[in-house]
Amino acid sequence: MGIMKSFSLRGQGRSRRAVLALITCVSLAGNAQGSDLPDLGESSRTELSPQMERRIGESIMNEIRLREPSYVDDPEINDYLERLGRRLVDASADPAGEFHFFAIRDNTVNAFAMFGGYIGVNTGTLLAAQSESELAGVLAHEISHVTQSHLARQIAKEKQNTLPSLIAMAIGLLAARSNTSVAAGVMASAQAGMIQAQLAYSRDFEREADRVGYQLLERAGFDVHGMSDFFERLQKAGRLYENNAPVYFRSHPLTIERLSDMQNRAQDSPYRQVVSSLDFHLARAKLRVEAAQPRDAIAEFERLLREKKYTSETAARYGLAYARARARDNLKEAGASLKGTQGESPMLAGLVASIEAQSGDVKGAQETYRQALLRFPQARSLVYAYVESLHAAGSYSQALAFLDGRLSGDRSDYKLFGLRAKVCAALGRRVQQRRAQAEYYLLQGQIELAIEQLQLAQREKEGDFYELSAVDARLRELRRLQREEEETRGRNGAHSDLR
Secondary structure (H helix, E strand, O other), X not given: OOOOXXXXXXXXXXXXXXXXXXXXXXXXXXXXXXXXXXXXXXXXXXXXXXXXXXXXXXXXXXHHHHHOOOEOOOHHHHHHHHHHHHHHHHOOOOOOOOOEEEEEOOOOOOEEEOHHHEEEEEHHHHHHOOOHHHXXXXXXXXXXXXXXXXXXXXXXXXXXXXXXXXXXXXXXXXXXXXXXXXHHHHHHHOOHHHHHHHOOOOHHHHHHHHHHHHHHHHHOOOOOHHHHHHHHHHHHHHOOOOOOOOHHHHHOOXXXXXHHHHHHHHHOOOOOOOOOOHHHHHHHHHHHHHOOOHHHHHHHHHHHHHHOOOOOHHHHHHHHHHHHHHHOXXXXXXXXXXXXXXXOOHHHHHHHHHHHHHOOOHHHHHHHHHHHHHHOOOOHHHHHHHHHHHHHOOOHHHHHHHHHHHHOOOOOOHHHHHHHHHHHHHHOOHHHHHHHHHHHHHOOOOHHHHHHHHHHHHHOOOOOHHHHHHHHHXXXXXXXXXXXXXXXXXXXXXXXXXX
């Protein structure tokens, strides 16, 4: 899709803030290379560097996390998408490529790719997919849009565009969603034809994403029929709605030729039976529970188990236990139904531990988390939940030691810094709390709030000389970055253009 297709920033004012951040990031990336903002009106300078694309993607992703209500801030769902997406990326021509996968809570079937390898998937897509290979087919298609640089190539085609034209286009793209009323209003007043033309990839780009995506599916060991089966079923479903194509097809136009090409490729490949992973079924069960009232979800999963209408019995039992945990109903039976499953998936381990904690067995919950992390050390959902359980039990020093161990290997996770700030506050370590909170804000693109936290750290009395010196050094660094942003905005007149 274009820069953004599935989510809405709830109004033009917020969209303008996102675009301002986007333009600033483009400028800063250019300055980092010793040059000014590329003039999109000059035919000799239409390419966006990978560094620029990454900064743009980070900026938009921060806007989604901070301001988009439909963003699924669920580490279990996003961890699953990361694992599935990484399996596909590992099979690509660029296995070291930087990709990030996340979910948007929306019942429509949709997915979108952004600059910097950020790929969003509507929850409706996970629920509509009948196999993991079908879901993988959608992700493979979006990954291919990124690896083939379709976004940058699409913008590069608009060689006649000046910076204000790019801003107008980006606002329209940010407003575009299944309900296009907001986008229509923006288009009516700003470069309508140009924006409309950008809302969908060209047929050539779509065919290329199909071809490369098919190769990814095959190399990653998925059923190559998954891509064509999913799109064909979606196309048939769309025929039930007069003049209302599925959302996915509005920005990914599906032609008979494209569908035939997918089917022909699949037919020419040897049949391979691929079993969907347990996590695929668990993620879908969790989303189904969250889409209903707890009591209704309990009744639904009880019926599925009673009538044996399930693809995975473990996932059905998980769905029932999760619904009971949400309703705080019959926790003993819910926990017993999952006994012995915690080694099969981080999602199962997380639910078992959560039920133990709800039932008052705090020590048992912590031990479940510890054992699960030995088996699934990269599961962020378990990391966060384990720290929260230690904090709730007052084991602050243990929580801090665990967090510092994680941060020594990964300083890009803003949630780890947020948890560290929380634990340090409980320990009364104010300087460390402020420093962690500053990094938390900085990783979300909120440099003003990060600077404010470091200024507050300077006023604390408890820090030693070395710690306060580190605060001073970090504060100088962030102020320099802030000045560069302000100078860039001033040069480009971004404020006045976006009023």
